[in-house]
Amino acid sequence: xxxxxxxxxxxxxxxxxxxxxxxxxxxxxxxxxxxxxxxxxxxxxxxxxxxxxxxxxxxxxxxxxxxxxxxxxxxxxxxxxxxxxxxxxxxxxxxxxxxxxxxxxxxxxxxxxxxxxxxxxxxxxxxxxxxxxxxxxxxxxxxxxxxxxxxxxxxxxxxxxxxxxxxxxxxxxxxxxxxxxxxxxxxxxxxxxxxxxxxxxxxxxxxxxxxxxxxxxxxxxxxxxxxxxxxxxxxxxxxxxxxxxxxxxxxxxxxxxxxxxxxxxxxxxxxxxxxxxxxxxxxxxxxxxxxxxxxxxxxxxxxxx
Amino acid sequence: xxxxxxxxxxxxxxxxxxxxxxxxxxxxxxxxxxxxxxxxxxxxxxxxxxxxxxxxxxxxxxxxxxxxxxxxxxxxxxxxxxxxxxxxxxxxxxxxxxxxxxxxxxxxxxxxxxxxxxxxxxxxxxxxxxxxxxxxxxxxxxxxxxxxxxxxxxxxxxxxxxxxxxxxxxxxxxxxxxxxxxxxxxxxxxxxxxxxxxxxxxxxxxxxxxxxxxxxxxxxxxxxxxxxxxxxxxxxxxxxxxxx
Numbered sequence: 128x129x130x131x132x133x134x135x136x137x138x139x140x141x142x143x144x145x146x147x148x149x150x151x152x153x154x155x156x157x158x159x160x161x162x163x164x165x166x167x168x169x170x171x172x173x174x175x176x177x178x179x180x181x182x183x184x185x186x187x188x189x190x191x192x193x194x195x196x197x198x199x200x201x202x203x204x205x206x207x208x209x210x211x212x213x214x215x216x217x218x219x220x221x222x223x224x225x226x227x228x229x230x231x232x233x234x235x236x237x238x239x240x241x242x243x244x245x246x247x248x249x250x251x252x253x254x255x256x257x258x259x260x261x262x263x264x265x266x267x268x269x270x271x272x273x274x275x276x277x278x279x280x281x282x283x284x285x286x287x288x289x290x291x292x293x294x295x296x297x298x299x300x301x302x303x304x305x306x307x308x309x310x311x312x313x314x315x316x317x318x319x320x321x322x323x324x325x326x327x328x329x330x331x332x333x334x335x336x337x338x339x340x341x342x343x344x345x346x347x348x349x350x351x352x353x354x355x356x357x358x359x360x361x362x363x364x365x366x367x368x369x370x371x372x373x374x375x376x377x378x379x380x381x382x383x384x385x386x387x388x389x390x391x392x393x394x395x396x397x398x399x400x401x402x403x404x405x406x407x408x409x410x411x412x413x414x415x416x417x418x419x420x421x422x423x424x425x426x427x428x429x430x431x432x
Numbered sequence: 433x434x435x436x437x438x439x440x441x442x443x444x445x446x447x448x449x450x451x452x453x454x455x456x457x458x459x460x461x462x463x464x465x466x467x468x469x470x471x472x473x474x475x476x477x478x479x480x481x482x483x484x485x486x487x488x489x490x491x492x493x494x495x496x497x498x499x500x501x502x503x504x505x506x507x508x509x510x511x512x513x514x515x516x517x518x519x520x521x522x523x524x525x526x527x528x529x530x531x532x533x534x535x536x537x538x539x540x541x542x543x544x545x546x547x548x549x550x551x552x553x554x555x556x557x558x559x560x561x562x563x564x565x566x567x568x569x570x571x572x573x574x575x576x577x578x579x580x581x582x583x584x585x586x587x588x589x590x591x592x593x594x595x596x597x598x599x600x601x602x603x604x605x606x607x608x609x610x611x612x613x614x615x616x617x618x619x620x621x622x623x624x625x626x627x628x629x630x631x632x633x634x635x636x637x638x639x640x641x642x643x644x645x646x647x648x649x650x651x652x653x654x655x656x657x658x659x660x661x662x663x664x665x666x667x668x669x670x671x672x673x674x675x676x
Binding site for chain 1: 484486505506507510511514515516518520521522523524525526527531535536538581585
């Protein structure tokens with residue numbers, strides 16, 4: 128593996144060596160390395176690009192890493208990954224995409240992930256998006272995430288876009304059956320003229336389903352962010368959406384709340400706030416001897432942590 | 433040693449140019465515990481902000497250990513060893529108490545040391561180390577953590593703006609003890625804005641600020657007895673009522 132590959136993998140999947148457990152590494156539009164385990168099988172799709180990740184019922188304390196890296200300019204990669212998580216399984220799934228673009232053409236990766244999460248199963252999904260490189264070509268990431276949760280399952284998703292992604296359109300849709308629990312944390316930083324759009328729609332279709340969506344974002348320079356989150360309660364259920372954005376320089380942030388209750392027993396809350404860094408916060412850190420710029424970094428890093 | 437020489441601070445408002453601090457000259461010697469007191473709105477907090485550099489004087493000079501710091505930024509003054517605890521501490525989403533204390537100290541603090549500072553301000557340390565310094569903390573909790581951030585530093589001059597505000601009576605004696613020990617080793621000089629008798633009783637030196645001026649200063653034995661008269665006889669409204 129080349130040096131750039133290694134640094135991208137470390138950045139997006141915290142992979143410093145070949146991980147324990149199952150993994151699939153995709154580079155420039157094709158698989159380059161893979162390992163299945165006794166409980167987690169990774170199979171190439173035959174009808175379209177992508178893989179099926181089949182996790183046996185009852186699998187506990189195992190992980191699967193499926194990072195994607197792009198190191199060539201002008202790549203347009205679409206991949207379909209389907210996760211079949213068996214009943215009672217408890218696994219960690221680490222995905223993410225890193226682009227190193229040193230040319231003038233755009234490099235794009237659209238990952239379409241579908242999760243079929245079985246009864247009482249529990250997954251933690253971590254996805255990091257990152258772009259770098261000296262070229263002028265744009266780095267574009269348009270992920271689609273579809274989550275189908277069976278009864279009493281838990282799905283915790285942490286979706287992070289660190290920097291270097293020129294444009295992203297994120298589309299996440301989840302459907303929850305009775306007792307299912309979804310926790311989504313979205314953290315995003317945009318800079319320069321980057322644009323980020325994120326739509327999340329959660330349908331709570333079963334009794335006592337619950338969803339918590341927390342978004343923390345920072346928009347710098349002249350970047351633009353638009354969030355559209357919708358929680359739809361069709362039964363006795365609970366949902367809480369919290370969007371919090373720091374706006375700086377000449378950026379623009381739009382947070383569009385939507386909550387829908389189709390049952391009198393649905394409790395759904397949406398909170399949204401957009402604001403600049405509070406001056407007292409800066410001054411407080413400056414009284415520790417930091418410069419204004421250093422204080423700003425500490426505040427942003429803490430906020431996005 | 434800190435010297436203020438003819439410091440004034442004016443602000444423009446709807447009512448014209450307002451004088452918040454009016455020609456204040458004073459000296460805070462080394463190795464002393466100084467308490468500034470006086471009526472609300474008299475300019476005490478503004479004076480503390482002028483010393484830290486959060487506000488800049490309209491005229492006058494501020495000299496710290498022989499250096500003119502009048503035009504220095506907050507950051508530069510902090511590097512010279514001036515620290516400041518806010519009356520209303522700002523909240524930080526995502527910053528843990530432990531991280532904040534480490535940022536104050538300038539290096540990653542071991543858990544034991546963090547716990548020591550939190551205990552000194554009357555907080556059960558293990559419950560707080562990994563909590564975020566955000567709006568989930570009560571006013572009193574945030575205030576105590578704010579005081580702890582100054583304990584985590586070694587300062588030439590530590591300024592506290594009304595540290596007692598929001599602290600319950602039960603924890604107050606722990607806090608007084610901490611303030612007492614602060615001058616013994618940790619900080620060179622401590623300057624506290626306070627209305628609290630028990631904090632005033634720690635003072636080597638007291639300054640009364642009213643209407644933006646130094647109304648009186650001296651040892652606590654000299655100043656303390658005069659304070660009741662200062663604040664009880666100047667209420668016009670009450671006088672008028674009694675005339676009826």
